[in-house]
Amino acid sequence: MNSIELNSVHKFFGDRHAVQNLSLAVPEGSVYGFLGPNGAGKTSTIRMIMSILYPDSGTLSVLGDTTPERVKDRLGYLPEEKGLYKKMKVIELITYFGRLKGLSKNEANLRATRLLDRFELSASRDQRCEGLSKGMGQKVQIISTIIHEPEVVILDEPFSGLDPINVEMVRHLILELRQQGRTVIFSTHIMEQAEQICDHILLINAGQKLLDGPIQSIKQQFDDTIMIEFQGDPSHFQMEGVTRVNNMGRNAELSIAAGKDKQQILRSLMDQLEITSFSVKEPSLHEIFVRTVGEHQT
Amino acid sequence: MKRTLLIALREYLENVKTKGFWLGILMMPLTLVLVGVMPQLVESAREAKTYAVVDHAGIMSDVREMILKDDFVWFLAKYDDEQLANSDMPTQIAQFLPELRALDDSERSVIANYILEDAGHDLNLSRRLNALLDTNRAAFNSWWRDLSPSEKAVFSPGISTNHFVESMVTAAVATQDTEKRLNQRVEDGELFAYFILEDDLFQISDHARYASNNLTDQSLENWLGGKVSRHIRNQRLKSSNLDDKTAAWISETVTFESVTVGADGTQEVSNDDIARQWAPLAFVFFLWMSILINTQLLLTNTIEEKSNKVIEVLLSSVSAIELMSGKILGIAATGLTIIASWATIFLLFFVALPSLVDARLPIDPTAIFGDITTLSLFLMYFVLGYLLYAALLVGLGSLCNNLKDAQNLIMPVQMIQIIPMLLLVPIIQDPNGSLAVTLSYIPPLTPFVMMNRTAGPPTDFEYASTTALLVVSIVIAFWFAAKLFRAGILMTGKPPGVREIWRMLRSPVTPMKSKSQPPH
Numbered sequence A: 001m002n003s004i005e006l007n008s009v010h011k012f013f014g015d016r017h018a019v020q021n022l023s024l025a026v027p028e029g030s031v032y033g034f035l036g037p038n039g040a041g042k043t044s045t046i047r048m049i050m051s052i053l054y055p056d057s058g059t060l061s062v063l064g065d066t067t068p069e070r071v072k073d074r075l076g077y078l079p080e081e082k083g084l085y086k087k088m089k090v091i092e093l094i095t096y097f098g099r100l101k102g103l104s105k106n107e108a109n110l111r112a113t114r115l116l117d118r119f120e121l122s123a124s125r126d127q128r129c130e131g132l133s134k135g136m137g138q139k140v141q142i143i144s145t146i147i148h149e150p151e152v153v154i155l156d157e158p159f160s161g162l163d164p165i166n167v168e169m170v171r172h173l174i175l176e177l178r179q180q181g182r183t184v185i186f187s188t189h190i191m192e193q194a195e196q197i198c199d200h201i202l203l204i205n206a207g208q209k210l211l212d213g214p215i216q217s218i219k220q221q222f223d224d225t226i227m228i229e230f231q232g233d234p235s236h237f238q239m240e241g242v243t244r245v246n247n248m249g250r251n252a253e254l255s256i257a258a259g260k261d262k263q264q265i266l267r268s269l270m271d272q273l274e275i276t277s278f279s280v281k282e283p284s285l286h287e288i289f290v291r292t293v294g295e296h297q298t
Numbered sequence B: 001m002k003r004t005l006l007i008a009l010r011e012y013l014e015n016v017k018t019k020g021f022w023l024g025i026l027m028m029p030l031t032l033v034l035v036g037v038m039p040q041l042v043e044s045a046r047e048a049k050t051y052a053v054v055d056h057a058g059i060m061s062d063v064r065e066m067i068l069k070d071d072f073v074w075f076l077a078k079y080d081d082e083q084l085a086n087s088d089m090p091t092q093i094a095q096f097l098p099e100l101r102a103l104d105d106s107e108r109s110v111i112a113n114y115i116l117e118d119a120g121h122d123l124n125l126s127r128r129l130n131a132l133l134d135t136n137r138a139a140f141n142s143w144w145r146d147l148s149p150s151e152k153a154v155f156s157p158g159i160s161t162n163h164f165v166e167s168m169v170t171a172a173v174a175t176q177d178t179e180k181r182l183n184q185r186v187e188d189g190e191l192f193a194y195f196i197l198e199d200d201l202f203q204i205s206d207h208a209r210y211a212s213n214n215l216t217d218q219s220l221e222n223w224l225g226g227k228v229s230r231h232i233r234n235q236r237l238k239s240s241n242l243d244d245k246t247a248a249w250i251s252e253t254v255t256f257e258s259v260t261v262g263a264d265g266t267q268e269v270s271n272d273d274i275a276r277q278w279a280p281l282a283f284v285f286f287l288w289m290s291i292l293i294n295t296q297l298l299l300t301n302t303i304e305e306k307s308n309k310v311i312e313v314l315l316s317s318v319s320a321i322e323l324m325s326g327k328i329l330g331i332a333a334t335g336l337t338i339i340a341s342w343a344t345i346f347l348l349f350f351v352a353l354p355s356l357v358d359a360r361l362p363i364d365p366t367a368i369f370g371d372i373t374t375l376s377l378f379l380m381y382f383v384l385g386y387l388l389y390a391a392l393l394v395g396l397g398s399l400c401n402n403l404k405d406a407q408n409l410i411m412p413v414q415m416i417q418i419i420p421m422l423l424l425v426p427i428i429q430d431p432n433g434s435l436a437v438t439l440s441y442i443p444p445l446t447p448f449v450m451m452n453r454t455a456g457p458p459t460d461f462e463y464a465s466t467t468a469l470l471v472v473s474i475v476i477a478f479w480f481a482a483k484l485f486r487a488g489i490l491m492t493g494k495p496p497g498v499r500e501i502w503r504m505l506r507s508p509v510t511p512m513k514s515k516s517q518p519p520h
Helices: A042-049 A068-074 A090-100 A105-118 A134-146 A164-179 A191-197 A215-221 A262-272 A285-297 B002-015 B019-036 B038-045 B060-078 B081-085 B097-101 B105-116 B127-146 B149-155 B176-187 B219-239 B244-251 B271-308 B311-315 B320-357 B365-369 B372-397 B403-429 B434-440 B446-455 B460-488 B498-506
Strands: A002-013 A016-027 A031-035 A057-062 A075-078 A152-156 A183-188 A200-205 A208-214 A225-231 A242-247 A251-256 A274-281 B049-055 B164-166 B193-197 B208-212
Touching (some): A002 A183, A016 A042, A016 A200, A016 A208, A031 A191, A068 A075, A075 A134, A075 B311, A090 A105, A090 A134, A134 A164, A200 A285, A251 A285, B002 B271, B019 B271, B019 B320, B049 B219, B060 B105, B060 B127, B060 B149, B105 B127, B176 B208, B219 B244, B271 B446, B320 B372, B372 B403, B403 B446
Parallel strands (some): A152 A183
Antiparallel strands (some): A200 A208, A225 A251, A225 A274, A242 A251, B193 B208
16 A cells, blocks of 8 residues: 555746656555655645645556645654744643644644653743754654654655754654654755665655665665775776775775676776775665766766 | 735834834824924914004004904903902902813803993893803903903903004004104014005095005914904994994895705704815825825835745745735725724823813714714725725836836826825815715725715715725735736836736636746
8 A cells, every 4th residue: 555656747937847757655654765866846846745846747646535725634744955944832832833734723732732841842831932952843844744643654854954863863763753654755955864764765856766775675776886994095996897986985886897706806806905894784874875976867 | 825914014114124114104193293282382472463454544443453353352262260369359350261162152251242332131040140240341441451361361262452553653643754663663574564544535435545565464463453343333233324233234244154064854964064074084084195105105015025035935925916015905904003003092092081181162063073984984994995006016016126116107006095185175165066976986085085085975876886896906906906916026127118017907817828028
């Protein structure tokens, strides 16, 4: 059962073809990552799912409904650019957003109180939003996103601009939502985060889908890489059979051309560099991303 | 609908907490105070103007007598009961003053002659009053003549010697020197002005001069000039061997009695009718202010919310149309609250307060504001006018990210909003003229022009057809505003040009085709 399905969706902004022929299925209960560089079409896709924008052609089904406006109340959305009404009190604001999602006043108030407690914000309950620190504001926005217990939670670049403590908080939240059986979609251009949390990914660039599917099966489509820890001159990596090098300083991830002998390559590397550890692994998402986007652009 | 109301409610609660809201409410009493009280305050604060007269014509003693008499007539009509009761006025005089006040102006003038100049009178007065006047006229005469200008002013502040004070000069011979000295006194601020009446003024009307360093304030010139002219005219009439009665008859001015033509023929005019004739001015002004204030509020509010980045969160729960309608509705409620407060303040000011302090108003406010038709029209035109301008401004405003961009974009709308104020007087002077009728059919002007014409009043057909046209325009404006709002509300960067806006307007409303820049 899929929470969200897109079929051949197109979206234009003037002459720009922002989303091109996008088809997609987000399985229920998955954590789904929309990955791609800035301007790839991630936000436009999310806005179409939220029926903030409408596709120019193609069809969309959200929670089984082909008119996504009708299921807005069952979705929670945290946009990348998020604001608060500065003059409103924290509790009023959260209650208001809850009521816009169809909760009764009492129910919204009750849940807001409970969530404020859970996010350790009870002390700021009657504070005006303009007086909140950035991290506290972030929490208030998250509470507003999930107060109506949505079946699908969509987070647009939830980690951007967060300090490590808040990154951790959001990460926990996503995992917790998954545990509760909710579908979580989030967009990011930071591959390491996606790799840690996602079950499924969509890789999109310049409006076009490059890859999608369960993260494991995607990795299997790519050849293994050699991860090494080394000391010495990295120019020695340039040798026959090594198609790409992701040099991280002391570590490096080497992509090996199909059919080449990994043992052979390792041996010749050891002749020229001091290798302290090595492993043969599936490629990282970063590697897949760079490789695919690179291929796509050429 | 429920969400629209929720948004409207939040908008309303937020707005009533702002300074702008309370300023809007205070505007009414402030305007009332400015219009009603300030002129009086200014008048009473104004210093008396001192003048001198070089009287070669030898008429000033007569003119002074005329001033004394004119003030006396004024006093008889407008004396202040309370001040008089506290004064040392002989009680035998005080007892018949109310009866004199009840006479009309020309009768009081005859009585003034009778008392001050020992002339006879042919008025048909009660025997008792005649007797009282006869016994007391000498005492009354000397009482009045002995009062200083400041004492007179206490009884009736309007008398002329309270405002214009003559500084006596003894200059029988015209010398260059006299004028030089007077010039110096004007220069020093000692004199406001001086008059020179040449000796042949009786023959040649323009042989008089007025000198002052302030020629914009003509009150003194008009006042003393009027008295001198009247005196000279009387002299000329006398010299033509006319008897006094014929002379008075010749110099009488023709006066017109104002009447409004009602549906059932001619009615006599009352102050209330005049008030009703001019009331539309006040209504149009307040209508204009209300619509202007509220549409501006809507515009700034939309742009603020856009820069607040709350919009996208809201749009995840409601549609753009619900959001737009909620905003427009919430601010309409704010506007109606302000208007309701005005009405309350007005009633307190004009109805409750005067009855508490037992003051009499020159007009009966309920004659204007008790009129349910006018009030309903005001409400209707506020709602319709607001909706039309709200749609225009919210549509265009949603395309902008700051007020500066918005100012450029909505300039045309603001130009239209100024027109009703420019037309205020021409329309009220000719409420059923072709200009007024034509303008009634231009929807952005309809509310103001029709409100302006209520004294006309327009025909039922005109009310119906202009309102229908206005409603149709509102629907069209909303249709376009919705398109702009949907496309514009998430736009960032520079506001679009005219061509881009035109493209947005041509796109169908559902499903939305945003032709704007991509968000990211």
